[in-house]
Amino acid sequence: MPPLLRGSYRRVVLALARRAVLGAGPRCFAGGSGCARDSPFGAEELRGELDRFGGVSVRLGRLDALDPVAFQRALQAAVQKWRSEGRVAVWLHIPILQSRFIAPAASLGFCFHHAESDSSMLSLWLGNGPSRLPGYATHQVGVAGAVFDENTRKILVVQDRNKLKNMWKFPGGLSEPGEDIGDTAVREVFEETGIKSEFRSLLSIRQQHTHPGAFGKSDMYIICRLKPYSFTINFCQHECLKCEWMDLSDLVKTKNTTPITSRVARLLLYGYKEGFDKIDLTMEELPAVYTGLFYKLYHKKLPDNYKTMTGVD
Amino acid sequence: MPPLLRGSYRRVVLALARRAVLGAGPRCFAGGSGCARDSPFGAEELRGELDRFGGVSVRLGRLDALDPVAFQRALQAAVQKWRSEGRVAVWLHIPILQSRFIAPAASLGFCFHHAESDSSMLSLWLGNGPSRLPGYATHQVGVAGAVFDENTRKILVVQDRNKLKNMWKFPGGLSEPGEDIGDTAVREVFEETGIKSEFRSLLSIRQQHTHPGAFGKSDMYIICRLKPYSFTINFCQHECLKCEWMDLSDLVKTKNTTPITSRVARLLLYGYKEGFDKIDLTMEELPAVYTGLFYKLYHKKLPDNYKTMTGVD
Numbered sequence: 001m002p003p004l005l006r007g008s009y010r011r012v013v014l015a016l017a018r019r020a021v022l023g024a025g026p027r028c029f030a031g032g033s034g035c036a037r038d039s040p041f042g043a044e045e046l047r048g049e050l051d052r053f054g055g056v057s058v059r060l061g062r063l064d065a066l067d068p069v070a071f072q073r074a075l076q077a078a079v080q081k082w083r084s085e086g087r088v089a090v091w092l093h094i095p096i097l098q099s100r101f102i103a104p105a106a107s108l109g110f111c112f113h114h115a116e117s118d119s120s121m122l123s124l125w126l127g128n129g130p131s132r133l134p135g136y137a138t139h140q141v142g143v144a145g146a147v148f149d150e151n152t153r154k155i156l157v158v159q160d161r162n163k164l165k166n167m168w169k170f171p172g173g174l175s176e177p178g179e180d181i182g183d184t185a186v187r188e189v190f191e192e193t194g195i196k197s198e199f200r201s202l203l204s205i206r207q208q209h210t211h212p213g214a215f216g217k218s219d220m221y222i223i224c225r226l227k228p229y230s231f232t233i234n235f236c237q238h239e240c241l242k243c244e245w246m247d248l249s250d251l252v253k254t255k256n257t258t259p260i261t262s263r264v265a266r267l268l269l270y271g272y273k274e275g276f277d278k279i280d281l282t283m284e285e286l287p288a289v290y291t292g293l294f295y296k297l298y299h300k301k302l303p304d305n306y307k308t309m310t311g312v313d
Numbered sequence: 314m315p316p317l318l319r320g321s322y323r324r325v326v327l328a329l330a331r332r333a334v335l336g337a338g339p340r341c342f343a344g345g346s347g348c349a350r351d352s353p354f355g356a357e358e359l360r361g362e363l364d365r366f367g368g369v370s371v372r373l374g375r376l377d378a379l380d381p382v383a384f385q386r387a388l389q390a391a392v393q394k395w396r397s398e399g400r401v402a403v404w405l406h407i408p409i410l411q412s413r414f415i416a417p418a419a420s421l422g423f424c425f426h427h428a429e430s431d432s433s434m435l436s437l438w439l440g441n442g443p444s445r446l447p448g449y450a451t452h453q454v455g456v457a458g459a460v461f462d463e464n465t466r467k468i469l470v471v472q473d474r475n476k477l478k479n480m481w482k483f484p485g486g487l488s489e490p491g492e493d494i495g496d497t498a499v500r501e502v503f504e505e506t507g508i509k510s511e512f513r514s515l516l517s518i519r520q521q522h523t524h525p526g527a528f529g530k531s532d533m534y535i536i537c538r539l540k541p542y543s544f545t546i547n548f549c550q551h552e553c554l555k556c557e558w559m560d561l562s563d564l565v566k567t568k569n570t571t572p573i574t575s576r577v578a579r580l581l582l583y584g585y586k587e588g589f590d591k592i593d594l595t596m597e598e599l600p601a602v603y604t605g606l607f608y609k610l611y612h613k614k615l616p617d618n619y620k621t622m623t624g625v626d
Contacts, residue, residue, distance in 0.1 A: 096425060097419055099412050100413050102415065103409065106412070106431070111409070111430050114528060115433050118424060119425070120428050134487060136429070136450070137453050138452070140450050140451055140452070174447060177448065177530070177531070180522075204611060205515070205612070206611075208601060208607075208609075217449070217490070218491065260610060266619045266620060270616065278613060279613045287572065288521060291524075293521060293522075297518070298518045298520075300580065300613070302579055306580075309565070309579070309582075310566050
């Protein structure tokens with residue numbers, strides 16, 4: 001399998017992190033077969049940067065003067081040249097106000113890879129067989145907070161302002177871009193209920209596909225265990241119909257809840273009675289090898305002697 | 314907080330699942346203030362469907378004859394009308410070959426919400442304050458398989474074909490759209506190493522933001538425990554430099570690995586010596602309340618008596 005294989009996780013990361021910048025485009029327009037003749041102005045802006053996997057990246061930042069017909073001819077000639085040079089893919093970065101260049105590119109086989117805010121990225125696979133380009137984000141992440149007060153055995157629950165099925169559930173919502181799981185839980189709990197809390201652990205992960213609320217993408221829904229440090233409810237009237245501190249035993253018993261809430265209530269009961277280490281995934285921050293960034297890692301607590309031991313024997 | 318609040322997870326799901334269809338557009342063009350006059354052809358296609366949160370959705374499927382200038386005038390008049398009617402948002406669905414309508418919409422304040430393959434969606438927030446529209450997918454999901462053979466205490470590891478840092482790691486890669494976590498692990502292990510395996514449990518979750526390999530989005534990286542049922546390595550020469558069955562103790566000892574691999578090796582050692590129930594998140598499939606779909610839920614194994622008990626006392 002060639003290196004641009006879609007499934008090749010680490011390799012794709014490296015490719016984009018360490019893209020080699022190389023002006024591959026201009027030669028096309030200086031000596032190319034038609035593009036220089038057909039598009040005398042602006043064409044020199046159609047510069048390609050070669051990435052280390054053999055793809056070419058073109059940024060259409062300054063093509064104000066180029067008309068779509070001339071652009072299409074120039075792009076067609078450039079693609080032909082890149083193909084003959086063995087390039088495997090072309091990426092087009094298009095500012096939203098230059099979107100008149102999208103349809104001409106599409107007519108040459110380009111598709112949207114993604115778009116966000118004020119720009120879009122199109123891609124064209126030139127390699128053999130089906131495209132092996134990496135995809136775009138596939139999941140939204142929602143997080144709920146199971147705020148449990150060990151002293152009173154009470155758990156914080158809400159009913160959505162939804163007239164069809166008013167079921168008790170944990171407050172929660174979608175993560176903002178770049179927001180950590182625990183921070184989403186704490187923020188959403190506060191916004192919905194007015195309760196302040198701290199992250200304790202990650203309890204469960206749900207994966208669901210073709211999610212109607214995710215524009216057809218997949219949904220990852222995570223429930224965290226939180227510890228309250230305020231107790232007076234001041235719930236959001238727009239979002240919630242009801243909000244209360246409920247005895248954990250009552251939440252376990254009620255039929256007026258979702259399967260996942262009931263399951264996590266039982267998990268909490270197990271943790272409450274036999275130790276939260278039975279149910280918790282704890283969190284630790286570690287450095288990333290390649291990027292210099294940090295990440296948060298969640299798993300069952302590892303005893304200290306295993307963290308430091310040097311082998312089995 | 315109004316109901317379209319971005320963080321309101323369940324409400325957004327419901328909104329999109331049960332969108333009420335209502336032709337809100339045509340009245341604009343029949344009696345509107347200028348749009349019918351300025352764009353005599355095609356304007357009747359600019360139909361809006363009202364959603365239950367007060368947003369209007371417009372599909373530009375059949376506007377072949379409309380020119381961008383006429384479209385912009387029609388859209389401007391329609392937006393003015395929707396705003397006066399108290400609509401909070403407008404969604405524009407634009408087929409890629411109609412992308413000449415994107416820049417005119419952008420000049421009225423529309424932005425890309427997302428784009429994929431052969432269409433894009435733009436949005437414009439009309440409500441008070443900053444936009445509370447739900448975002449698009451924020452995470453890519455990568456999965457690795459820690460294939461551990463309890464009989465021999467061997468673990469399957471690879472080195473990427475990366476000249477800079479050849480570290481031992483678990484085989485893995487990005488999830489395909491709609492693919493379950495466990496299926497990604499099994500598929501990637503097979504593609505990279507030729508080893509067939511079965512999903513056993515989920516071991517760890519890593520969250521990392523502004524990921525260079527995720528086009529700036531966030532990355533969720535999950536490691537699963539797999540059980541091998543074939544043992545002869547036939548690794549992918551394009552992706553891997555080396556692949557071997559390594560004694561788990563050696564993987565725990567080596568410095569030639571990533572922090573997360575070392576951590577999970579230690580977690581596996583703990584599970585091997587003291588029981589995998591200490592480290593495993595088991596998986597169960599459950600029905601979704603609202604959509605009729607099924608989802609997969611991962612958490613620490615819950616003893617059977619807790620699954621059936623009706624309360625604490």
